[in-house]
Amino acid sequence: MAEAQQQTHDRAACKRVDDGISRVFQLLGKRWTGPIVSVLVSQPAYFADLRRAIPGISERMLSDRLSELALAGLLVREVDEGPPLRVSYRLTEAGAALEPALKELALWAKTHLPEGSPCTAARRT
Secondary structure (H helix, E strand, O other): HHHHHHOOOOOOHHOOOOHHHHHHHHHHHOOOHHHHHHHHHHOEHHHHHHHHHHHOOOOHHHHHHHHHHHHOOOEEEEEEEEOOOOEEEEOOOOHHHHHHHHHHHHHHHHOOOOOHHHHHHHHHH
């Protein structure tokens, strides 16, 4: 009976997700990472400026995400000796290369995720 219950399927139907896509979304799919990169695409920014540009992000979360992006080689942390001592962040060449993909995603969102979608409504509360 167990044999009769087994389903047969085409092995091609079990195609695995592309390894590159998996790696991209492991990093960029984390909450806040996309907005951080999108702010830095236009220009380098100080920590406080990033925090103001991304409503709702905590200092701890911003610091964690910036560290992850630096470890991945997408941004560089630069210390301005001051006074006052200030830290700025800028995208590396690899990070800046994300700009076309981010622009395409933004266009897609404008077309397919209308303003009243649950994602944008939750952000406003």
